[in-house]
Amino acid sequence: MTLVGFSSDGPHILLGEMEPFNAFEIDAMLDRIQAELHLPSIGSTQEALKTIAAAHVQRFLSGTASRSFTLGVLAKLCVDHGHPPFLADIYLLHHAA
Numbered sequence: 001m002t003l004v005g006f007s008s009d010g011p012h013i014l015l016g017e018m019e020p021f022n023a024f025e026i027d028a029m030l031d032r033i034q035a036e037l038h039l040p041s042i043g044s045t046q047e048a049l050k051t052i053a054a055a056h057v058q059r060f061l062s063g064t065a066s067r068s069f070t071l072g073v074l075a076k077l078c079v080d081h082g083h084p085p086f087l088a089d090i091y092l093l094h095h096a097a
Contacts, residue, residue, distance in 0.1 A: 049081055053090075 034041070042048045053074055060070040075094035078087035 049084060053087060
């Protein structure tokens with residue numbers, strides 16, 4: 001991000017170019033970075049998988065990814081993470097197609 005001109009101090013701090021080095025300060029800073037970049041709060045693996053799946057579906061719906069690519073990625077995500085129930089139908093759809 002720093003190479004493409006992102007203007008926040010957050011990435012520079014994460015790269016170790018600036019202080020703080022205190023764990024509590026870093027936690028607070030990470031929270032600020034997350035808010036600044038409008039990143040979703042992810043509290044569990046299941047939430048992370050749902051966020052990743054939603055991003056792939058959004059790419060498909062916007063026309064930047066094909067149906068077969070999207071189904072393939074989501075099916076692989078399902079297999080790699082133990083067949084979570086919310087991806088099971090997509091897995092079956094991918095293999096039915």
